[in-house]
Amino acid sequence: MIVTLTANPSLDRTVELPGALARGEVQRAVAVHQESGGKGVNVSRALVASGLETLAVLPGADSDPVLSGLHDGGVPFAALPIGQALRSNVTLTEPDGVTTKINEPGPELSDDQQDALIGLLLERSRGASWVVLAGSLPPGVPADFYATIARRLRSNSDGTATPSIAIDSSGAPLAAALVGDASGKPDLLKPNAEELAELAAAAGFTNVSTADELEADPAKAAEAAAAVVASGVGAVLATLGSKGAILVTADGAWLATHPPIRAVSTVGAGDSALAGYLLAATQGGSAQDCLRQAVAHGAAAASLPGSTVPAVHQTTPDAVTITALQKDSQ
Ligand SMILES: Nc1ncnc2c1ncn2[C@@H]1O[C@H](COP(=O)(O)OP(=O)(O)OP(=O)(O)O)[C@@H](O)[C@H]1O
Numbered sequence: 001m002i003v004t005l006t007a008n009p010s011l012d013r014t015v016e017l018p019g020a021l022a023r024g025e026v027q028r029a030v031a032v033h034q035e036s037g038g039k040g041v042n043v044s045r046a047l048v049a050s051g052l053e054t055l056a057v058l059p060g061a062d063s064d065p066v067l068s069g070l071h072d073g074g075v076p077f078a079a080l081p082i083g084q085a086l087r088s089n090v091t092l093t094e095p096d097g098v099t100t101k102i103n104e105p106g107p108e109l110s111d112d113q114q115d116a117l118i119g120l121l122l123e124r125s126r127g128a129s130w131v132v133l134a135g136s137l138p139p140g141v142p143a144d145f146y147a148t149i150a151r152r153l154r155s156n157s158d159g160t161a162t163p164s165i166a167i168d169s170s171g172a173p174l175a176a177a178l179v180g181d182a183s184g185k186p187d188l189l190k191p192n193a194e195e196l197a198e199l200a201a202a203a204g205f206t207n208v209s210t211a212d213e214l215e216a217d218p219a220k221a222a223e224a225a226a227a228v229v230a231s232g233v234g235a236v237l238a239t240l241g242s243k244g245a246i247l248v249t250a251d252g253a254w255l256a257t258h259p260p261i262r263a264v265s266t267v268g269a270g271d272s273a274l275a276g277y278l279l280a281a282t283q284g285g286s287a288q289d290c291l292r293q294a295v296a297h298g299a300a301a302a303s304l305p306g307s308t309v310p311a312v313h314q315t316t317p318d319a320v321t322i323t324a325l326q327k328d329s330q
């Protein structure tokens, strides 16, 4: 069982434009898609699509459209009512694949609600193989929320094995994943290129590069990710958009690439990549198998509209090329 936590879920509305986005103009949409979203929710949706056992833990009332969508989509969830509506995030897609996203801050969670959400997660993740802590934190929630949860999961004394912990976030909550002792640090981090640049700087990597440089140079990205692993994180799966992804562990570093696809909407591609990784990991796959399935899932997600997530049969892992990389700078 893979449990996901989305502290700041969203109703994702994707608006397809007939041409390029024209600021200040009235434009007519060609189509609109609406899906329950938020990073952990997307991971759970992708796992359900491939028949894996998962539970999405999130705040929200039963009547909230995000929860109704999960219910209708057959995605198991456990929700904490918070007396406020969840947010809506809007995505504008242009025919050439350019995607513009506007994310709301989301409803504030009080201290009591934060404690209750952690309690719900701890209770429902007993016996889980993985817990995924994903997405931004809503207003009121401290940046070290995920580290606090990781510590609580690991200090659980109920006799069940501690799950592996994956974190996919950005900004301050992501940087906080590197602070403190080992018990608060994740087994797996899933940054994109921009987040990897921030993380590497936070990990003290002096040869810091921009996101564009890391996307263009996987060897440099592997060096940056190796600095993050050296700071106490189990593994870094860094997704590099159309350039594929790298995986860096204490044992090695690899690049995975997929032949070009026609990108329709990249929203949720990173979440699908993480789901692909976890799918292979729970089937006992090697590091390279996990990376291969991550990139196969990411490429399939990018070729689907809105934040649609692929099932494993829609992915093409055999088309993915894996190359070993040197992870340490010379
Ligand atoms: N234009 C593209 N062409 C081919 N594959 C893509 C493209 N964009 C994304 N992907 C695939 O999806 C994976 C994740 O993409 P990306 O690095 O953009 O994630 P992300 O920024 O975390 O996405 P999100 O936050 O929207 O889920 C990549 O590793 C790659 O496999």
Ligand SMILES: O=P(O)(O)OC[C@@]1(O)O[C@H](CO)[C@@H](O)[C@@H]1O
Binding pocket: 008, 010, 012, 036, 037, 038, 039, 042, 089, 101, 103, 134, 135, 136, 137, 170, 267, 268, 269, 270, 271, 307
């Ligand atoms: O605002 P956050 O929490 O950083 O990201 C939220 C979000 O952009 O992430 C998913 C795509 O990865 C979408 O479903 C959702 O709208």
